[in-house]
Amino acid sequence: EAQVTQNPRYLITVTGKKLTVTCSQNMNHEYMSWYRQDPGLGLRQIYYSMNVEVTDKGDVPEGYKVSRKEKRNFPLILESPSPNQTSLYFCASRGSRLPYTQYFGPGTRLTVL
Amino acid sequence: SQQGEEDPQALSIQEGENATMNCSYKTSINNLQWYRQNSGRGLVHLILIRSNEREKHSGRLRVTLDTSKKSSSLLITASRAADTASYFCATGPDSNYQLIWGAGTKLIIKP
Numbered sequence: 001e002a003q004v005t006q007n008p009r010y011l012i013t014v015t016g017k018k019l020t021v022t023c024s025q026n027m028n029h030e031y032m033s034w035y036r037q038d039p040g041l042g043l044r045q046i047y048y049s050m051n052v053e054v055t056d057k058g059d060v061p062e063g064y065k066v067s068r069k070e071k072r073n074f075p076l077i078l079e080s081p082s083p084n085q086t087s088l089y090f091c092a093s094r095g096s097r098l099p100y101t102q103y104f105g106p107g108t109r110l111t112v113l
Numbered sequence: 114s115q116q117g118e119e120d121p122q123a124l125s126i127q128e129g130e131n132a133t134m135n136c137s138y139k140t141s142i143n144n145l146q147w148y149r150q151n152s153g154r155g156l157v158h159l160i161l162i163r164s165n166e167r168e169k170h171s172g173r174l175r176v177t178l179d180t181s182k183k184s185s186s187l188l189i190t191a192s193r194a195a196d197t198a199s200y201f202c203a204t205g206p207d208s209n210y211q212l213i214w215g216a217g218t219k220l221i222i223k224p
Contacts, residue, residue, distance in 0.1 A: 004155075031210075042216035043156075045200070050210070058211075090155055099144040099163070100206055104155035 002027045006091050006105035013081055014113050021076045021108050023091030029103075030096040032074035033058070034066065036087040037107075043090070049074055050096075081112040115167055119202060125221040132189040134218040136202030137182075143206060145178055147186050150199045150217070159186075159200075192222045 004025045013019055025032065033048040035058075045058030056090040061086055065077040074093075078085060091105040120135040136145065144163045148156040161170045162178045162185065169176045175188040189196055199219045205212040 040216070043214040045211065048211065056209070060223065088153065092156075098206070099146065099161055100210070100212055101146060101158050102148075102156070102203075103163060104157070106155045107153060109153070 002103070004091055004093055004103050004105035006108050007091075008108060009106060010109050012111045012113065014089075016080050019078050019081060020111075021072045021078075021089060021091075021103060021110070023076065024072050025091075025093040025103070026072065027072075027093060027095075027103065029093035030071070031100075032068065032091065032093045033102070034061065034064070034074070034076045035090045035092065036039065036085075037090060038087050046076070046089075053060060068096055082111050086112045119200070119218040121218060122216070123219040123221070126192060128192055128194055128222050128224050130192055132192050132196070132220055132222075134185070134187045134200050134220070136185045136204075136215055138185075138202075138204045138213070138215075138221075139183065140204075140207070142180075142204045143174075144204075146188050146203045146212070147174075147185075148201045148203060150201065156201060157208060160214070164211060189220075194222050194224050196220060198220045 002098040007022045034046040035043045044060045049055045053063045089108045092102040094102045118137050146161045149160045150156045160171045162176045173190045178185045189192045199217045201214045203212040
């Protein structure tokens with residue numbers, strides 16, 4: 001089954017404790033992306049990757065890091081989480097050709113205390 | 114960056130009625146896509162319309178696109194309780210090959 005998986009689905013942590021949210025896709029997609037979703041703000045892109053070893057900032061990259069060492073994986077790293085990073089996070093992937101239809105993971109709900 | 118703007122922000126109707134949501138955008142596009150998000154879950158692609166198309170149907174969904182007005186509408190006919198969700202439009206791509214997302218319309222279907 002074609003899918004995007006994220007782990008963990010839920011995470012409660014404390015300020016400053018480094019964490020990683022994993023994302024994996026099995027569709028051989030070149031493009032992967034991370035979004036955060038907050039009430040009233042819609043989807044905001046954090047980082048995206050057009051292919052292995054190619055990453056770029058989205059609209060809200062501050063406080064986040066990503067890496068793309070393999071085509072299927074695109075982890076999101078919070079080196080020193082802060083309470084304003086409490087949010088619902090989504091990973092998405094798509095192919096490299098138009099129309100760029102995106103496939104989303106189930107989401108990771110992160111709470112930073 | 115946000116380009117699409119959905120209207121209304123929230124919509125509550127009775128089961129069986131039709132639901133119409135609108136999306137406006139600002140720049141030229143190749144295509145416009147609609148996605149559904151059930152509460153707290155990932156977005157799921159519903160339907161896509163290309164810039165050279167004016168109307169498209171899929172089951173109970175009907176999408177129209179007016180490129181002169183830079184707007185689209187999503188009509189869900191004969192709504193069901195299971196249609197309760199948030200609906201997002203995405204347009205694109207931009208110069209960085211990204212889809213641009215609207216803030217969504219929250220649809221509630223009352224039984």
